Amino acid sequence: MKNSIVYLLAYLCMGVFSAKAQQKFPNGELISSWFSDAKLVDVNSLGKKYKITDYGVISDSTVIQTKKIQEVIDKAYQEGGGVVIVPKGVYLSGSLFFKPKTHLHLEEGGVLKGSDDISNFDLVMTRMEGQTLKYFAALVNADEVDGFTVTGKGMLDGNGLRYWKAFWLRRAFNPNCTNMDEMRPRLLYVSNSKDVHISGIKLRNSPFWTTHFYKVENLKLLNLHITAPKEPVKAPSSDAVDLDVCKNVLIKNCYLSVNDDAIALKGGKGPKADVDPNNGPNSNIIIENCSFGFCHSALTCGSESILSYNVIFRNNTVDQAQKVLQLKMRPDTPQEYKFITLENVKGNAKSVLFIKPWTQFFDLKGEKDIKMSYAKNIVFKNVDLECDILFDVINSPQYKLSDFSFINMNVKASRSGDIKQSYIENFQLENVVVNGKKVIKQ
Numbered sequence: 001m002k003n004s005i006v007y008l009l010a011y012l013c014m015g016v017f018s019a020k021a022q023q024k025f026p027n028g029e030l031i032s033s034w035f036s037d038a039k040l041v042d043v044n045s046l047g048k049k050y051k052i053t054d055y056g057v058i059s060d061s062t063v064i065q066t067k068k069i070q071e072v073i074d075k076a077y078q079e080g081g082g083v084v085i086v087p088k089g090v091y092l093s094g095s096l097f098f099k100p101k102t103h104l105h106l107e108e109g110g111v112l113k114g115s116d117d118i119s120n121f122d123l124v125m126t127r128m129e130g131q132t133l134k135y136f137a138a139l140v141n142a143d144e145v146d147g148f149t150v151t152g153k154g155m156l157d158g159n160g161l162r163y164w165k166a167f168w169l170r171r172a173f174n175p176n177c178t179n180m181d182e183m184r185p186r187l188l189y190v191s192n193s194k195d196v197h198i199s200g201i202k203l204r205n206s207p208f209w210t211t212h213f214y215k216v217e218n219l220k221l222l223n224l225h226i227t228a229p230k231e232p233v234k235a236p237s238s239d240a241v242d243l244d245v246c247k248n249v250l251i252k253n254c255y256l257s258v259n260d261d262a263i264a265l266k267g268g269k270g271p272k273a274d275v276d277p278n279n280g281p282n283s284n285i286i287i288e289n290c291s292f293g294f295c296h297s298a299l300t301c302g303s304e305s306i307l308s309y310n311v312i313f314r315n316n317t318v319d320q321a322q323k324v325l326q327l328k329m330r331p332d333t334p335q336e337y338k339f340i341t342l343e344n345v346k347g348n349a350k351s352v353l354f355i356k357p358w359t360q361f362f363d364l365k366g367e368k369d370i371k372m373s374y375a376k377n378i379v380f381k382n383v384d385l386e387c388d389i390l391f392d393v394i395n396s397p398q399y400k401l402s403d404f405s406f407i408n409m410n411v412k413a414s415r416s417g418d419i420k421q422s423y424i425e426n427f428q429l430e431n432v433v434v435n436g437k438k439v440i441k442q
Helices: 002-021 066-078 161-173
Strands: 049-051 060-064 082-086 089-093 096-098 102-106 110-114 123-128 131-136 140-143 149-152 155-157 188-199 202-204 211-222 225-227 241-244 247-252 255-257 261-266 282-288 297-301 307-329 335-357 373-393 399-416 425-434
Touching: 049 066, 066 082, 066 089, 066 096, 066 102, 082 110, 096 102, 102 110, 123 188, 241 282, 255 261, 261 282, 261 307, 297 335, 307 373, 335 399
Parallel strands: 049 082, 060 089, 082 102, 089 110, 096 140, 102 149, 110 155, 140 188, 149 188, 155 202, 188 211, 202 225, 211 241, 211 247, 225 255, 241 261, 247 282, 261 297, 282 307, 297 307, 307 335, 335 373, 373 399, 399 425
Antiparallel strands: 123 131
């Protein structure tokens, strides 16, 4: 009897490990064990600690201390690396640049606050809105910094109110002004790096995009709290997370609520975006166990994106999201969004699936014909949502939609629960219930 129990337990354990080992991305590629490791970084393992207040930096939210804080970062770098510690207090700064083997740790009650004067931010060659160009650096910048970490229980505060007011005033004066016409910095920008870990901190009130990762491989965003308001002054384009040509990304146990997209997949724009070496795909992304407050969309592909695939959005809750999944289809950019799965999603949103032509500020750059885009192998599975509109999709010759699946969905739609099945080639519907009625495959 005892041996039987032992064998049974061993068999069950083997089954669990086997199931875990066989987890796959939507295209069938195996998910590596890297994605199952959400262990936080031990700051004590990162080398010597450089507390900024030990080097002449004072806690004063009215005094710009960019130069002194940068000197601490440079000292850590020159001495072989280490952790720059921001202790309890508020420290006002312009753009800071972290170097290889340097890290940032924000202690509980420690706030690194961005200046609301754009002249305190350097003009540098950087990446913005699918282009590589000269623009303003972020508050925290890290380029070619493999192993870079930002940890702690403190905060990055973008201090964005003055920038937001200036943007909306300019937009009122000139409705055609673009996001970049009004000069605004981002909060955190990491580029050309591997094995990046950001965890535990709060990020709020960014003047522009909150976090932006460009050409980063093996990125973990864990236990973050990212916010920017929708009122009384809207924080324009305050995306919580922008992934721009990134591979292997885990976003887990985060709260995101901003006045734009919560998680946006970027990668390039323009008629020849797919052959520009500065651009590229986003792939192998898992977003799990997160909560989404108000945002324009919980997950967005675009508006500057050429290829995004192998994306899993699972075990997440949305509350007041305008859209759950948005596919922005630019007529001036060849785009492909594929192998995207949303499963075990609950909560409420205005629209569940949103696909429409994206014509804001597009430019064919002299070319005559629009660029075709494609979305395929998109799956919604085990979804329990209340919404205004379930299927918020426009049928357009600008793009082709195919191989979508709605499986085990229970949706209450106050305005429209209609699913225009003819808009999508090879549309699978299995156990889809809308407003208490089962949807029949046509």
